[in-house]
Amino acid sequence: MEFGITDEQQAIQETARKFARDKIAPGYQAREGTGVIEPELIREMGALGLVAGDLPEEFGGFGLDGVSAGLIMEEIAYADLNVAYVQLLASLMGQIVVTHARPEVAQAWAPKMVAGEKIVALGLTEPRGGSDAAHLQLKAERTGNAEFVLNGEKTSMSLSDQADAAVIFARTSGEDDGARGVSAFLVPLDGPGITQSRFSDLGSEAVGRGSVFFDSVRVPAENMLGDEGQGFRQVMQGFDYSRALIGLQCLGAARASLDETWPYITERHAFGAPLAQFQGVSFPLAEAETDYKAARLICFETLWRRDAGLPHTSEAAMAKWLAPKKSVDIIHQCLLTHGHSGYSRDLPHQQRLRDVIGLEIGDGTAQIMKLIVAREKVGRAAVQYG
Ligand SMILES: Cc1cc2nc3c(=O)[nH]c(=O)nc-3n(C[C@H](O)[C@H](O)[C@H](O)COP(=O)(O)OP(=O)(O)OC[C@H]3O[C@@H](n4cnc5c(N)ncnc54)[C@H](O)[C@@H]3O)c2cc1C
Structure with a gap:
């Protein structure tokens, strides 16, 4: 069993991390006010292969594997979960277009999606x-x-x-x-x-x-x-992919809150000691780290299985309910650990929490994901049709 990433995967992860922290993160809270993602930012991401770099080269893509797309997703969402929607939709819609569109339609749209010039x-x-x-x-x-x-x-x-x-x-x-x-x-x-x-x-x-x-x-x-x-059956197959990416999108935001909270508990003091000395403070964060790692492993196993051509419907559904749920819990814990300032709009935890809750619903709720896991185990016996 191999848990490492390749040199190529590490290179794209570093590119995404640098761009996300330098160019995307500073505008996270401001974008909530403007209500848009800047088109020029999306084009810059496209030029670096960060929008739909997983599309094949004949469509202008970089032919990245699913694990690389997951690594990019984490980095973008760490900076701004909302900008990561662009990558999510471009990867999902891009795969659908290149797989199922007539060749001339695919050629007209896919390269522009990769370049960040068109959103589908x-x-x-x-x-x-x-x-x-x-x-x-x-x-x-x-x-x-x-x-x-x-x-x-x-x-x-x-x-x-x-x-x-x-x-x-x-x-x-x-x-x-x-x-x-x-x-x-x-x-x-x-x-x-x-x-x-x-x-x-x-x-x-x-x-x-x-x-x-x-x-x-x-x-x-x-x-x-x-x-x-046949559209429903053919096209819905792509959703196993997006479910793992959504899991990592949520976990990216959770990671950012955790990375901000660990230093905080060493700096903030109460009762004559740093907060970190109180296990009532450190244990919830230790549990959060454990949940984070477990959910992240399911997401990456899903992508790894997809890249290896193995079935991954069940894992994708597990990823889609577990990762958003754990991310909500983790960010909530980070917000509480910051005390009154965590509740303020000055800090990003409240915004991340509100953003991540949406992905507990979007692309299918926890109940529907559990239905899929059960269906994969026992077939149609697990599904009620009205
Ligand atoms: C942030 C966000 C982004 C979204 N983006 C898109 C998008 O880009 N494109 C798009 O098409 N849609 C999008 N959606 C819609 C999303 O996919 C749906 O909201 C979701 O599939 C649930 O459908 P619904 O809201 O109609 O709830 P309903 O289907 O009405 O379900 C209501 C509740 O009943 C539960 N329920 C329903 N059936 C069962 C069952 N059989 N067993 C147990 N529980 C059940 C559900 O889990 C849910 O809790 C988005 C939603 C959100 C919140």
């Missing part, structure tokens, strides 16, 4: 619910052979008003026949018939979630990803 969002969730995603209702009707017309609403879409396009899951079968009748389309978000509204969220304001409304939006048939009626 994910449009799966609808107002009626996100967990039961296969019963989505947004309609795509074929008009002749050349195009589809989309009508309906997607909601809770991350980066919706900063994105140039979105992968939209739509029902092409006419009737609600579950996953069988769902197709996926790459849809530019600046076309006629598209309107948007942004939510006011607890955290991650720089990402911005919103609803996107489709009123007779025409999409060329060539923008379909995968085969008609």
Whole structure:
């Protein structure tokens, strides 16, 4: 068993760390006020291979493995969990585009995603619910052979008003026949018939979630990803990858809070001694370190299994519920350890806590992840269908 990383992986980790700490971290709290991630920052990340460096070289990528993408994710999220959404979506959507888009569509979009010039969002969730995603209702009707017309609403879409396009899951079968009748389309978000509204969220304001409304939006048939009626099954496979990356995204933020809290307990004094001498202070942090390491190992094992071509659905689901949950607990503990100042907006723990809570829900809740783990163990016996 090998727990080390290669020289190449270490090199990209160091590049990401330097860029993230010099260029991204200083703006973390300010971005909450502006509500956007600076486009020039994203392009700088792209030039260094930090946006979707895991895409193949023929699409402008650097051909990085999943473990490298995970190492980058940790470093970006350590500096700003919200900027890391850009990498997350670019890796997930980029893999979907290069694997399932028609070659000319993939060539038109993927290199720009890698360069940080175009953002592609994910449009799966609808107002009626996100967990039961296969019963989505947004309609795509074929008009002749050349195009589809989309009508309906997607909601809770991350980066919706900063994105140039979105992968939209739509029902092409006419009737609600579950996953069988769902197709996926790459849809530019600046076309006629598209309107948007942004939510006011607890955290991650720089990402911005919103609803996107489709009123007779025409999409060329060539923008379909995968085969008609197979979009859900084909495209959802990519989500095992994003689940491990989300785990590391949350843990990156938790690591930052831990790294700020250990020195604090040696500097701050109470009852004539540094806080570090009170085991009531140090033991919760020791437990946090243990939880951090356990969750991180599951995330990296998932990526390692993916890179080795091994099944990793179960591990990905474990990573997606455990890592956000532990990160919330860890950051909360760090906030409490800072006493009254931890509760202040002057320190970043409260913002990290609010940001990380979002990823306990986004991309699937803990319950849905546990359902997947159970399904991988005992098959459909673990799943109730209504
Ligand atoms: C920060 C953030 C970012 C997001 N980004 C995106 C995005 O970019 N694109 C996108 O399409 N969506 C996005 N989402 C939406 C997200 O994927 C959904 O919110 C999520 O899948 C849950 O769907 P829901 O909110 O409709 O809850 P529901 O499906 O209504 O579920 C409500 C509650 O019931 C529980 N529940 C549901 N079914 C079961 C069951 N069978 N067993 C046990 N418990 C169950 C759930 O776990 C949850 O606690 C994002 C959400 C957040 C918070």
